[in-house]
Amino acid sequence: MTAARPFFTLRWRAPAGLEILDQRELPRTERYVTLHDARETADAIRSLAIRGAPAIGCAAAYGIALEAALHAGAERPAFDAALERAFAVLAASRPTAVNLFWALDRMRRVLTDHIDTSPTELADALRTEAHRIVEEDVAANVRMGEYGAKLVPDGASVLTHCNAGALATAGHGTALGVVRSAVASGKRVHVYADETRPVLQGARLTAWELRRDGIPVTVLPDGASGHLMRTRRIDLVVVGADRVAANGDVANKIGTYNLAVLAHRHGVPFYVACPRSTFDVGLDDGSAIPIEERSPSEVTGFGSEVWTPANVDVFNPAFDVTPAELVTAIITEDGVIERPDRDRVEAMLAG
Amino acid sequence: MTAARPFFTLRWRAPAGLEILDQRELPRTERYVTLHDARETADAIRSLAIRGAPAIGCAAAYGIALEAALHAGAERPAFDAALERAFAVLAASRPTAVNLFWALDRMRRVLTDHIDTSPTELADALRTEAHRIVEEDVAANVRMGEYGAKLVPDGASVLTHCNAGALATAGHGTALGVVRSAVASGKRVHVYADETRPVLQGARLTAWELRRDGIPVTVLPDGASGHLMRTRRIDLVVVGADRVAANGDVANKIGTYNLAVLAHRHGVPFYVACPRSTFDVGLDDGSAIPIEERSPSEVTGFGSEVWTPANVDVFNPAFDVTPAELVTAIITEDGVIERPDRDRVEAMLAG
Numbered sequence: 151m152t153a154a155r156p157f158f159t160l161r162w163r164a165p166a167g168l169e170i171l172d173q174r175e176l177p178r179t180e181r182y183v184t185l186h187d188a189r190e191t192a193d194a195i196r197s198l199a200i201r202g203a204p205a206i207g208c209a210a211a212y213g214i215a216l217e218a219a220l221h222a223g224a225e226r227p228a229f230d231a232a233l234e235r236a237f238a239v240l241a242a243s244r245p246t247a248v249n250l251f252w253a254l255d256r257m258r259r260v261l262t263d264h265i266d267t268s269p270t271e272l273a274d275a276l277r278t279e280a281h282r283i284v285e286e287d288v289a290a291n292v293r294m295g296e297y298g299a300k301l302v303p304d305g306a307s308v309l310t311h312c313n314a315g316a317l318a319t320a321g322h323g324t325a326l327g328v329v330r331s332a333v334a335s336g337k338r339v340h341v342y343a344d345e346t347r348p349v350l351q352g353a354r355l356t357a358w359e360l361r362r363d364g365i366p367v368t369v370l371p372d373g374a375s376g377h378l379m380r381t382r383r384i385d386l387v388v389v390g391a392d393r394v395a396a397n398g399d400v401a402n403k404i405g406t407y408n409l410a411v412l413a414h415r416h417g418v419p420f421y422v423a424c425p426r427s428t429f430d431v432g433l434d435d436g437s438a439i440p441i442e443e444r445s446p447s448e449v450t451g452f453g454s455e456v457w458t459p460a461n462v463d464v465f466n467p468a469f470d471v472t473p474a475e476l477v478t479a480i481i482t483e484d485g486v487i488e489r490p491d492r493d494r495v496e497a498m499l500a501g
Numbered sequence: 502m503t504a505a506r507p508f509f510t511l512r513w514r515a516p517a518g519l520e521i522l523d524q525r526e527l528p529r530t531e532r533y534v535t536l537h538d539a540r541e542t543a544d545a546i547r548s549l550a551i552r553g554a555p556a557i558g559c560a561a562a563y564g565i566a567l568e569a570a571l572h573a574g575a576e577r578p579a580f581d582a583a584l585e586r587a588f589a590v591l592a593a594s595r596p597t598a599v600n601l602f603w604a605l606d607r608m609r610r611v612l613t614d615h616i617d618t619s620p621t622e623l624a625d626a627l628r629t630e631a632h633r634i635v636e637e638d639v640a641a642n643v644r645m646g647e648y649g650a651k652l653v654p655d656g657a658s659v660l661t662h663c664n665a666g667a668l669a670t671a672g673h674g675t676a677l678g679v680v681r682s683a684v685a686s687g688k689r690v691h692v693y694a695d696e697t698r699p700v701l702q703g704a705r706l707t708a709w710e711l712r713r714d715g716i717p718v719t720v721l722p723d724g725a726s727g728h729l730m731r732t733r734r735i736d737l738v739v740v741g742a743d744r745v746a747a748n749g750d751v752a753n754k755i756g757t758y759n760l761a762v763l764a765h766r767h768g769v770p771f772y773v774a775c776p777r778s779t780f781d782v783g784l785d786d787g788s789a790i791p792i793e794e795r796s797p798s799e800v801t802g803f804g805s806e807v808w809t810p811a812n813v814d815v816f817n818p819a820f821d822v823t824p825a826e827l828v829t830a831i832i833t834e835d836g837v838i839e840r841p842d843r844d845r846v847e848a849m850l851a852g
Contacts, residue, residue, distance in 0.1 A: 177810040311724075342816065345800065347633045347698055347722040353800070361810050369809055369818040371698040371800055372724040373756020377821035379794075380758070405724020407731070408759055415731075415762050441728075449696065449722055450702070455804040458704045458720055459528040459712050465693065465721040470728035 157362065159205050159317050160212065162281065166219035168212045170318055171245045172199045173317060175239040177358035187220055188213040188236030192243040195250075196389055199347060202318020203275030203392045203428055204287050207249030210240045213281035214257040218273035229269040233261065245440045246469045247392040248430040284320040290483035291322035295331030297386065298423055298481040302332035302339060306385040309375065309413075311344040312403035313355035314390025314423065324390040325425040326338035326356065328481060333365055340366045342384065344375060346403060348448040348466065350467050379416040388481075391424040398474030399436025402465050410476040419478040426482055429499060444468045508713065510556050510668050511563065517570035519563045521611055523550045524665035524668060538571055539564040539587035543594040546601075549700060552670020554743045554779055555638050558600030561591045565608040569624040580620040584612065596791045597752055597820045598743040599781040604634055620762040628830065635671040642673035643835035644680030649739065649774055649832040653683035653690060657736040660726065660764075662695040663754035664706035665741025665774065675741040675774040677707065679832060692718045693735065695726060697754060699747035699799040699817065723756050730767040738764045742775035742831075749825030749841030750787025755818050761827040770829040777833055779852060786823035795819045 157180065160170045168185040174197065175181050183199070185191045191213030194200050200209050216235035223228045237254055244250060260279045264272050302308065308329060311379075312318075315326035322330060332339050341360055346352035353369050360367040370378060378384060387409055393401040400422050401407070413420040433439060446464035451457050456466075480487040487498045508531065510522045518535040525548065526532050534550070536542045543566030545551050551560050568587035572580045588605055593602060611630045615623050653659065659680060663669075666677035673681060683690050692711055697703035704720050711718040721729060729735060738760055744752040751757070751773050762769040784790060797815035802808050809815075831838040831846075838849045 177808075344724075345698065347632055347696065347724060350808050353813075353823070357813045358810050361813065366814070368814040368816050369800060371755065372697075372722070373698060373754075373759055374816060374821070376759040376762060377755060378816060381818075403724075404722060404728060407727040408763060409722055411766050412759060412762055413729060448737050449720060452808065453806040454804045457528075457701050457803065459709050462629065462704075462708050462712070463717070463719040465719050465725060465729060467725055467728050467732075470725070470731070 159320060160200060160209055161210060162277070164467040166216055168209065168216055168415060170194060170200045170209065171317070173201060173355060174199050175341070175473065176354050183304050186216060186218040188239050189287065191216065192239045194242040202313065203247035203249040203373040203390065204324065204425060205317070206244065206247050207253035207427060208284045208287055208320045209251050211253040211257055211283045212242050213224040214254070215273070215277040215280040218269070222273040223272045224269055226269060229272070244442060246442045248476060249427045252427045256283060269294045269443065287320040287425065288322055291319055291324060291327040291330070293483040294324060294423050294481050295322060295327035297486050298328030298421065299331035299335050299337070301419070301421060301479070301481070302328065302337060302387065303385055304337045306332070307340050307342060307383055309344070309378065309384050309387045309409070310356060311341040311352060311389050311406050311409050312346045313351040313358055315359045317355050317359055321416050324386040324425070326359065328423050329365060330363065330452065339365065341365060342378060343367050343369050344372045344405060344409070345369055346405060347372055350452065372408070375409055376412045379412055379418060384418050386419045386421060388397060388421040388423055391422050391428050392469055393439050394422070394424060394429045395433040395436045396431040397435045397492045398477060398487070398495050399455040399478065400472045400474070400477060401436060401439040401441070401469045404470050410472040421479050421481055422477055423481040426484065426499060429456060429495065431495070431499065436473065439471060441470070510671060511551060511560055513563060514791065515627070517567055519560065519567055519788040521545060521551045521560065522668070524552060525550050526688050526706050537567060539590050541632060542567065543590045546594040553664065554598035554600040554741065555670040555675065555776060557595060557598050558604035558670070558778060559635045559671045560640055561601050562604040562608055562634045564591050565605070566624070566628040566631040568732050569620070569627040573621045573624040575620055577620060580623070595793060596792045603778045605636060607815065609656045615645060638671040638776065639673055642670055642678040643682070644676060644834040645675060645774055645832050646673060646777065648680035648837050649679030649772065650682040650686050650688070651774060652734055652737065652770070652830070653679065653688060655688040657683070657688065658686060658691050658693060658734055659663055660693045660695070660729065660735050660738045660760070661707060662703060662704040662740050662757050662760050664696045666707055666710045668710055671742060675776070677710065677741040679774050680716065681714065685704055690716065692716060694720050695723045695756060695760070697756060698723055702754070703802065723759070726760055727763045730763055730769060735769050737770045737772060739772040739774055742773050743778050743820055744790050745773070745775060745780045746784040746787045746790060747782040747846060748786045748843045749802065749828060749831065749838070749846050751823045751825070751828060752787060752790040752792070752820045755821050755822065758821040758823045761823040765827050771827060772830050772832055773828055774832040780846065782846070782850065790822055792821070793819040
């Protein structure tokens with residue numbers, strides 16, 4: 151495994167395009183597509199061409215910037231109306247990852263801070279804000295990685311779920327950022343990647359990006375995680391998050407809760423790595439987090455293969471909630487919240 | 502959903518053929534193939550054309566009967582040599598389900614009980630013994646179903662893993678036999694079927710056979726079982742088994758252990774349904790059960806789809822072991838072993 155040419159998750163393309171790596175085609179094809187407005191961006195988010203809570207936030211910010219650029223020549227009322235539609239279409243793209251709403255709030259604040267500004271200047275300000283969100287995301291991931299790397303022993307076997315890597319963020323990754331930082335600090339790390347049905351982000355994306363970086367990775371079916379913990383040494387589990395409630399309950403990709411329960415039984419530390427933008431302290435606990443249910447077609451087959459009987463009933467929640475009591479620590483860009491609870495989450499976010 | 506024409510898992514086809522439903526093609530195609538000797542039977546077992554611990558035992562018995570019929574015209578030394586090769590090739594087909602070895606032992610006993618018999622008469626005796634194994638299997642499943650049905654409340658939601666149905670046996674099924682018997686007794690039952698990666702026996706086979714019987718079924722990704730237990734009422738879990746050790750530890754399809762741990766956390770009864778032929782009291786506990794590891798290609802894709810990067814490392818154990826402490830009861834054809842342990846298993850098998 152040798153490192154190949156670098157890839158990127160998303161990149162602004164002047165004067166007004168958002169280039170993204172189409173993750174639906176990975177690992178077979180490394181294809182970049184350019185999005186031109188908020189609706190195309192929302193479609194890309196909804197269809198999982200771009201996914202991962204932090205990356206969704208970044209893409210949504212750029213979706214607003216794209217729409218602003220498109221209407222920069224309009225009068226302010228028409229510009230404002232176009233932007234309202236853009237906010238609405240982006241906010242409706244996916245319900246669970248709070249980073250989406252957090253990023254849209256930041257973009258809206260630029261609007262409300264510039265009541266008397268021309269559309270041209272506003273478009274510049276919005277693009278600048280989107281760039282800032284992206285830069286902050288990468289910086290946060292690097293800091294998170296440094297905090298997290300201290301929790302990874304040399305020679306560690308690390309189990310992860312879904313893809314919380316560079317592909318799920320603007321770069322470096324959250325859970326995989328912890329792995330990357332540990333490797334960068336000279337530690338040897340072997341990653342076990344749950345394949346993560348139904349969309350197979352582990353088998354497709356985590357395996358792909360780790361191999362690109364020359365980090366050893368083994369893919370397993372989600373159901374094999376318990377047997378793995380029983381029969382091989384697993385030093386820690388680390389996953390990302392789509393939303394963290396005020397009490398430390400964590401919404402993440404479906405199957406995360408199963409993994410947390412198993413890690414608990416086996417005494418394996420269970421870490422969540424996510425930026426501050428993933429916390430939603432407006433929600434008392436995880437029971438209030440909206441859980442997206444996606445199309446049955448994600449479960450009934452993959453690509454051209456259909457393997458269930460026709461019209462079979464399907465249960466396809468995209469996320470689940472892991473109660474804080476099962477979380478050993480939440481790794482953020484501002485430090486590690488050990489044994490998260492309401493007070494410790496509040497203290498970290500206030501600090 | 503209306504009941505369609507009946508299907509069968511395997512059937513002797515005179516004078517010397519074993520007709521099986523090729524389960525690799527389900528649910529898309531209902532295709533029966535005829536096997537002619539022990540090697541073809543072993544290949545069918547290895548390739549999962551026929552699978553499920555009790556069905557493997559029945560097929561192996563017929564594999565010996567096929568070989569005996571083929572060599573019925575030979576002298577006894579040549580006949581014996583051919584049968585030895587048949588025993589060897591069948592015994593090497595799959596390592597975990599003990600029913601395979603149990604059935605081969607029964608067939609061997611016919612041989613050793615007929616030292617001075619002609620090959621022609623022996624071939625008859627072996628075919629008769631294979632028929633008996635099959636008839637006993639169906640009868641055991643029906644009795645098991647009657648015991649198990651008493652544990653299923655009316656209106657129950659039942660979660661199962663893999664396929665422990667008619668397709669995994671000579672008929673009626675073990676875990677799904679419990680469901681069938683409950684339905685036959687007038688109870689309403691809704692089955693949730695884990696899709697069961699990597700081979701998708703739940704999505705393909707359990708969904709197919711339950712729909713054929715008009716029993717409501719919902720398919721879910723394996724990783725969604727915890728979220729299911731958190732958000733919907735699940736009355737019980739019931740699964741089959743490939744081998745049960747003397748202390749009640751249960752080897753079954755990979756992912757069963759995860760489900761048992763989750764059921765335990767949620768206070769959901771966890772039942773195992775299997776015939777006496779699945780017990781291997783020669784093994785002290787589950788740690789001695791050989792766990793088959795299968796080809797990476799089962800994990801890297803399905804059918805014509807390949808979704809991992811090329812040459813990715815894969816962990817693909819076909820089974821896992823659930824410790825007896827997580828098993829609420831084992832349902833057998835001779836009664837229910839509540840809270841199984843060494844003494845209770847021994848008492849049931851002796852009784």
